[in-house]
Amino acid sequence: MTRLALGVGFGLWLLVSGCGGGSPAAQTDAAPQADGPPQADASPQQDAGCPAPFTDCSGACVDVQADPANCGTCGHACPAGEVCSAGVCQGCTGTTVLCGSTCADLAADPANCGGCGHACGVDEVCASGACVCANPMQTACSGACTDLQHDPQNCGACGNACASGLCDRGACATSCTTANEIACSGTCIDPRTDPANCGGCGQACGPNDICVGSVCVLNPCPAGTYCGPGPVCADLMTDPLNCGACDNACPTGRDCVSGQCVCPAGAIDCRGACRNPAADPGACGGCATVCSTGASCAAGVCQCPTGQVLCGGSCVDLMGDAQHCGSCSFACSPGSACVGGQCQAGCQAPKPDLCGSVCTDRQTDPQNCGACGTLCAAGASCQAGQCRCPTGTIPCTGVCVDNQTDNGNCGTCGTTCSGGKSCAAGQCRCATGLTDCSGLCVDLTTDALHCGQCTTQCGAQQECVSPGACACLPGLITCGQQCVDSSSDPAHCGGCGTACAAGGQCISGQCYCPIGAPDLCAAQNVCTNLLTDPANCGTCGHTCNLGAICGPNPPGVCQCPAGQVTCPSGCSDLSSDPNNCGMCSRRCPTGASCVSGQCACPVSAPNVCNNTCVDFQTDQNNCGACGFACGQNATCQAGLCVCTSGGLVACPPAGPTRYCAAVATDPANCGSCGRQCGPGSTCVSGQCACTNPSLTYCPGAGCVDLQTNDNHCGTCANQCTAPGFSSCTAGQCLCDTGTAAWDIPAAWGLFECNGDGQCHDLTADPQNCGSCGHQCNRDQYCVANACVCRPGLTLCNGVCTDLLADPNNCNGCASTPCGGGTPRCNGGTCAAACTFPRTNCNGQCVDLANDPRHCGGCGTQCARDEVCIPFYGCRAYYSAGPCLTCPCDQNETVWRCDAIDSFRNPDNCCSYGSELICVDRNLGDPCPTI
Secondary structure, eight states: EEEEOOOOHHHHHHHHHHHTTHHHHHTOOOOOOSSOOOOOOOTTTTTSSSSSOEETTTTTEEOOTTTTTTSSSSOOOOTTTEETTEEEEEETTTOEEEEEOEEETTTTTSSSSSSTOOOOOOEEEEEEEEEOOOOOOEETTTTEOOOOOTTTOOOOOOTOTTSSEEETTTTOSSSOOOTTTTEEEEEOOTTOOOOOSSSSSSSSTTEEEEEEEEEEOOOOOOOOOOOOSOOHHHHHHHTSSSSSSTTTOOOOTTTTTTEEEEEEETTTETTTTOOOOOTTTSSSSSSSSSBBBBBBEEEEEEOOOOOOETTTTTEEEEEEBTTSSTTTTTOOOOOOOOETEEEEOOOOTSSSETTTTEEEETTTTTTTTSTTTTOOOBBBBBEEEEEEOTTTEEEEETEOOTTTOOTTSSSTTTOOOOOOOOOEEEEEOOOOEEETTEEEEEEETTOOOSSSTTOOOOOTTEEEETEEEEEEEOOEEETTTTTOOTTTHHHHHHHHTTOOOTTTEEETTTTOOOOSEEEEETTTTEEETTTTTTTSSSSSOOOOTTTEEEOSTTTTOEEEETOOEEEETTOOOOOOOOOOSSTTOOOBBTTEEETTEEEEEESOEEEEETTTEOTTTTTTTTSSSSOOOOOOEEEEEEEEESSSSTEEESSSSSOOOEEEEEETTTTTTSTTTOOOOOOEEEEETTTTEEESTSSSSTTTEEEETTTOOSSSOOOOTTOOOSSBBBBEETTEEEEETTOGGGGGGGGTTTEEOTOSOOEEEETTTTTTSSSSTTTOOTTEETTTEEEEEEOOOOETEEEOOOOTTTTSSSTTTTTTOBBBBBOEESEEEEEEEEOOTTTEEEEEEEEETTOSSSSSSSTTOTTTTTTEETTTEEEEEEEEEOOOOOOSSSSSSOOOOSSSSSSOGGGGGEEEETTTEEEEETTTOOOOOO
């Protein structure tokens, strides 16, 4: 165990924090310990107990550079009305006044704002002798600065408290409506960008961090210049897009000065619009002065054109205005004109043109230039009936301006120079030494947001130094991409990369463990207290068991709380711990509790199945006994599976009920359990019926057409049995009566193989597929001269597979194999087990009534030319083509199924999937199904 004491370092901290409140010498009598921080060097004017820059004056630590009672040296007091500055007594100068012992500027000092002792609040600054909120986006309400856009107690206006407790953008709300925002502390915030709630309410980032994508990251901008949500740095004092606050963009034509949007130099704000008081007739000399009709503004003074005087608010020509002829008050009679200040009947040269009641010359009159009422711009003259501005000027909004130098009309009318620019040679340009960075004039040699070039921003704790390079602030050093204070940074203590132990402190460039955790565990690199730390109890690395504490009696020793014992899982109360009930490691069933050291299931689930408390009376999966699960349409009641509604019948009818069927409509249990309707049929009132009205339902065969079906010709089970290949036409069996089977010409596609006396269709015979003697394997039959998988099987990787039963290809080749809790493929769906009518055979759920690989029992495999007939086993078969229906019609070119057995029965034709086959079966035997 290594214990590092603070020694003199901690004593020094006590001395500085309590300077003036006691004898420092008494606090530092003990000799410095070898592992404490270094003590400050003593100077001749300083006692060993006072740190720089303090001096011991009669037992008190004072700063002789600023203390008016000890100015320059102990005991030298400044005269009344003077302060101590740099150790010299002097009076207040400039705009400052004496407040106590300090010279204060009452116009800007927040401690003496407007008067000595009048201090502004913590959120306020002093501006022009008045306390205002430091954040221009806040308003003072009852002496405290608040944001009216988000404060639920002052929402939109001071004192407007929201009953809902939520203020969203200056309006009370019941919930946040903006996408991605959530309610935190009465206001809507975006947890992706809010550093006070980064990723969730109350999750505040550090003072040097920002929130990006709900994660706190180091702020890449100098202090107070970050505007999210991305890494955007902005100078809120000068940036017109973020003026005074982020996203507070100044209107077009305004600059950002000291965090306020103001009109550019030479312009003033008149009711929200920037106007030039030197030349604007609507604000001539000031916002309130509007020049009279016809007057212009020059040098801030309204002036009538040469030769005109002001009469009743308008500029008029007394020599030619009939309403003011000779004087403002004399008007000529109607129809007469004023010429040379005299009323006369018509106009004479040099003013031959009558405009209204005024004689004028439309070739030279700027009020009627070229035509009556055509007014030239202020400063323009009328020449040959055309308005012309003086050379070098153009008309803009009724005034002739020099667009080469006019900041409001630079180059073209309406183009206003902003961002600190002025108009020169018709272009808005920055002053010498400044650079245009996205419309803002900046000094690349000193601007931390544009250091050296417009796109270079200095990082946190950096400044821009001439000639335009980012450098760490004074007192900091560069470590990687960061500026750090190696005298106090525990991650870089005394130098880059020298990290103090977790919980340690960096004092004067050296690492120390604090008083609360004085022990250094080097292996864990952590400062801790070996007397109380359960992770390092007594010695480093000694961890107490779960639930145990370290100490306090005796200290540094692991011990379980009273009433608990030590188990492998930690401290435990054997009387109530369900994981250690009565003894260590005895775990109670799920849902049970431990009472007095005994496991007890609750009254609501008193039985135990698979180490879980269940209720045999109501548990759907353990009804009456463990593992007995109620099936579809059944529920567990009083320990028995009961059908949930009327009209349902328990299936099977004998033994435990697990499935309830609606026998009136269930095609799998139509009229009784297990009675299945065939393809194309449905169950109506407990009877199988065909959905196609032209078909008839025949048991075992499903829906058939009695007019064409060879096995059900005219009536169900009436098979066509005439010699040759028979067929069913119009409900009657028709046979080829004149041709023996082995005499049928080969041109018809039939061949006699090896003199066996039978006709073989090499395109469809599984024993003679494509050629005599070429046999298909047991899982294949013959189609178009080639062996293919039997109906119901699919070729997967060269093997005929039942996609309804194969767990490795369940419902599709190369599909995800069944496994886990559903290892079986039951009807094309992964399931926990096979269900009726399917049976588990070697891991596959098969139908023993139809599967030729398991016909009537697992492993009972039919021959390659046999199919499985329900309840009758394996029977031989071959293709019935070219018959189109079963039984074959006698009018078809070749009859089939009339020679497959000794009875030559045409009803041996069966539909098998999408194919027709001939099956060796007895009359009444069903056809195979898939």
